[in-house]
Amino acid sequence: MNIALLPGDGIGPEVIAQAVKVIQAVAKKFGHTIHFETAPVGAAAIDLTGDPYPESTHAVCLRADAVLFGAIGDPKYDNDPKAKVRPEQGLLAMRKKLGLFANVRPTFTFPSLVHKSPLKLDRVDGVDFVFFRELTGGIYFGEPRGRNEQGTKAFDTNVYTKEEITRLARMGFEAAQKRRKLLTCVDKANVLATSRLWRETVQELAPEYPDVKVEYEFVDAVAMRLIQWPKAYDVLITENLFGDILTDEASVISGSMGLMPSASLGTENKLFEPIHGSYPQAAGKDIANPLGTILSAAMMFDYAFDLKDEAAAISDVVNRSLSEGIVTEDIADGAKAYKTSEVGDWLAENL
Amino acid sequence: MNIALLPGDGIGPEVIAQAVKVIQAVAKKFGHTIHFETAPVGAAAIDLTGDPYPESTHAVCLRADAVLFGAIGDPKYDNDPKAKVRPEQGLLAMRKKLGLFANVRPTFTFPSLVHKSPLKLDRVDGVDFVFFRELTGGIYFGEPRGRNEQGTKAFDTNVYTKEEITRLARMGFEAAQKRRKLLTCVDKANVLATSRLWRETVQELAPEYPDVKVEYEFVDAVAMRLIQWPKAYDVLITENLFGDILTDEASVISGSMGLMPSASLGTENKLFEPIHGSYPQAAGKDIANPLGTILSAAMMFDYAFDLKDEAAAISDVVNRSLSEGIVTEDIADGAKAYKTSEVGDWLAENL
Ligand SMILES: CC(C)[C@H](C(=O)O)[C@@H](O)C(=O)O
Ligand SMILES: CC(C)[C@H](C(=O)O)[C@@H](O)C(=O)O
Numbered sequence: 139m140n141i142a143l144l145p146g147d148g149i150g151p152e153v154i155a156q157a158v159k160v161i162q163a164v165a166k167k168f169g170h171t172i173h174f175e176t177a178p179v180g181a182a183a184i185d186l187t188g189d190p191y192p193e194s195t196h197a198v199c200l201r202a203d204a205v206l207f208g209a210i211g212d213p214k215y216d217n218d219p220k221a222k223v224r225p226e227q228g229l230l231a232m233r234k235k236l237g238l239f240a241n242v243r244p245t246f247t248f249p250s251l252v253h254k255s256p257l258k259l260d261r262v263d264g265v266d267f268v269f270f271r272e273l274t275g276g277i278y279f280g281e282p283r284g285r286n287e288q289g290t291k292a293f294d295t296n297v298y299t300k301e302e303i304t305r306l307a308r309m310g311f312e313a314a315q316k317r318r319k320l321l322t323c324v325d326k327a328n329v330l331a332t333s334r335l336w337r338e339t340v341q342e343l344a345p346e347y348p349d350v351k352v353e354y355e356f357v358d359a360v361a362m363r364l365i366q367w368p369k370a371y372d373v374l375i376t377e378n379l380f381g382d383i384l385t386d387e388a389s390v391i392s393g394s395m396g397l398m399p400s401a402s403l404g405t406e407n408k409l410f411e412p413i414h415g416s417y418p419q420a421a422g423k424d425i426a427n428p429l430g431t432i433l434s435a436a437m438m439f440d441y442a443f444d445l446k447d448e449a450a451a452i453s454d455v456v457n458r459s460l461s462e463g464i465v466t467e468d469i470a471d472g473a474k475a476y477k478t479s480e481v482g483d484w485l486a487e488n489l
Numbered sequence: 490m491n492i493a494l495l496p497g498d499g500i501g502p503e504v505i506a507q508a509v510k511v512i513q514a515v516a517k518k519f520g521h522t523i524h525f526e527t528a529p530v531g532a533a534a535i536d537l538t539g540d541p542y543p544e545s546t547h548a549v550c551l552r553a554d555a556v557l558f559g560a561i562g563d564p565k566y567d568n569d570p571k572a573k574v575r576p577e578q579g580l581l582a583m584r585k586k587l588g589l590f591a592n593v594r595p596t597f598t599f600p601s602l603v604h605k606s607p608l609k610l611d612r613v614d615g616v617d618f619v620f621f622r623e624l625t626g627g628i629y630f631g632e633p634r635g636r637n638e639q640g641t642k643a644f645d646t647n648v649y650t651k652e653e654i655t656r657l658a659r660m661g662f663e664a665a666q667k668r669r670k671l672l673t674c675v676d677k678a679n680v681l682a683t684s685r686l687w688r689e690t691v692q693e694l695a696p697e698y699p700d701v702k703v704e705y706e707f708v709d710a711v712a713m714r715l716i717q718w719p720k721a722y723d724v725l726i727t728e729n730l731f732g733d734i735l736t737d738e739a740s741v742i743s744g745s746m747g748l749m750p751s752a753s754l755g756t757e758n759k760l761f762e763p764i765h766g767s768y769p770q771a772a773g774k775d776i777a778n779p780l781g782t783i784l785s786a787a788m789m790f791d792y793a794f795d796l797k798d799e800a801a802a803i804s805d806v807v808n809r810s811l812s813e814g815i816v817t818e819d820i821a822d823g824a825k826a827y828k829t830s831e832v833g834d835w836l837a838e839n840l
Binding site: 224226230256257258261277278280283284285290291292293294295296297298299300301326328329330331332334335357358359361362365366379380382383384386387389390391395 | 575577581607608609612628629631634635636641642643644645646647648649650651652677679680681682683685686708709710712713716717730731733734735737738740741742746
């Protein structure tokens with residue numbers, strides 16, 4: 139197995155390093171040979187090459203069986219609306235060039251962490267849903283986009299084809315069939331032409347999945363109900379921009395954002411990353427929580443290699459580290475906090 | 490004073506009727522003469538005229554000093570992506586034709602209701618922020634929008650001019666000056682050309698308001714922080730679509746969504762409405778909570794007529810009804826519930 143490692147910016151390199159320890163321990167335990175190849179992305183790549191997703195990095199991803207990615211983003215690029223190159227462009231280029239059209243974002247709770255949720259326990263305990271966010275279309279990539287000549291008017295284009303909607307929706311339907319059989323299509327069909335195509339396309343597909351109950355909800359209503367009744371959801375499908383907002387909203391309700399993994403899937407390529415950001419304030423301090431990246435590695439064994447036992451072994455040792463309190467300061471709750479590298483070592487040893 | 494009444498759909502007529510009682514009581518107490526003119530909008534107007542915002546209704550709004558609006562929306566139009574006329578088009582036409590470019594949405598808590606919040610008390614108690622959502626631009630109105638000939642591709646256009654951003658942003662800056670002097674500009678400047686124009690425009694205006702601290706946050710980050718640290722916000726400004734999603738998200742955190750008022754302001758016209766929807770399941774049952782509409786009437790006295798005492802008199806009697814438990818079943822908490830009409834009567838009598 140060939141794994142491309144894209145540590146990226148901020149705490150990315152530190153958390154990826156821990157995931158590598160755990161992956162190596164899994165390889166040893168289950169008798170796999172794993173090759174790693176590391177490549178720069180984001181601000182790190184701009185600093186090196188001027189390009190946030192250089193061709194050389196793309197080549198590394200293409201020849202890998204899976205990509206494990208840290209985080210992207212550097213404050214020095216954030217508040218400059220005129221900056222020509224931004225780290226995030228690397229992320230978008232990577233998604234587009236690798237064809238990663240489906241971003242899979244589960245939200246679930248850990249018994250030992252659910253008390254950290256900003257929501258009341260009865261609202262959130264046992265929450266278990268998953269978003270399928272379309273990741274290579276919509277207003278993120280639509281043309282035309284830009285300014286008029288005088289620079290006084292700006293525009294972006296949201297665009298979707300039936301084909302793009304269909305392939306994402308099918309993933310959602312199939313996931314729902316393996317779960318609680320409820321699919322929620324999130325759109326703004328009362329305003330947007332693109333959303334009406336989403337709704338229409340999903341309505342046409344629904345008869346092929348008679349065991350799945352389909353609900354249609356407006357994005358603003360979902361933004362409310364995710365907080366009010368998050369347990370009501372099972373699988374949600376939505377377009378790129380709505381998914382960006384709602385999956386981030388969803389990520390804080392479990393109380394364990396630092397632990398949430400994600401997968402970005404295409405026909406040819408598969409990428410795995412924690413949902414947390416590059417957290418620049420913590421970079422280099424050996425305090426970042428590596429569990430989101432390590433659970434993303436578990437998702438990788440499951441989704442990319444179809445190795446369920448290996449995936450389960452990682453999840454299990456993570457659960458043990460949580461119950462034994464071998465955790466970083468963000469979730470140590472006043473008890474002894476371990477360093478990022480210590481957590482990685484413990485997990486690799488105890489796997 | 491001439492007030493246009495647009496009850497709209499679902500529970501709209503019932504809650505507007507209670508606001509009228511309270512406005513009449515205020516008029517009597519303070520010696521004002523108020524004329525009401527009622528006109529249909531939404532599904533109600535489609536049923537009557539085929540148009541969700543008929544010219545005759547527009548004429549009524551134009552000759553009024555302020556518009557008091559109930560709610561719009563009927564489930565019979567919701568799940569038909571091919572419906573030619575939808576009630577919501579009436580809402581959008583109304584906003585556009587009346588030039589209501591700024592939607593003002595306060596979020597605050599009532600001591601007697603904050604326990605109903607899905608958030609933990611310490612996160613939400615004392616929350617007090619206000620959104621200024623741009624309401625007549627962006628992807629709601631941008632052209633081109635629609636489908637390709639075969640119907641297999643749909644598109645929408647997000648578009649903003651510097652002028653549109655400036656007039657909304659100035660309202661936000663001015664509000665911040667009268668409040669805690671913090672302005673948050675919410676955008677997606679790492680992806681959208683329109684957002685970069687928003688950020689640039691706000692950055693250019695900021696020096697004119699040296700007493701206001703300006704922060705720039707991405708919409709996905711705000712979707713998280715609204716739940717995690719809602720007390721951190723004071724005034725937020727944002728574009729139409731982000732505002733739609735975030736103000737609805739914000740509305741549930743206080744635990745008193747049924748009570749939240751809003752104003753939609755333009756240069757010539759002003760409209761006031763509760764933020765709740767048409768709630769069709771409750772229509773005609775005399776159980777809907779009229780307080781959101783009544784507090785919107787208070788906002789009307791303040792923003793449209795600059796009559797602060799009258800506005801305060803309404804807020805005061807609403808607070809008394811809450812502390813004395815003269816409330817509808819949604820907030821009665823197991824105690825005796827009053828009918829919509831009884832709450833209206835009590836408020837009018839006790840004002
Ligand atoms: C950094 C940004 C471009 C990106 C997005 O909007 O997709 C991020 O918010 C995410 O969700 O991965
Ligand atoms: C009904 C709909 C068109 C409307 C909007 O999206 O603006 C509503 O959600 C609102 O926020 O007033």
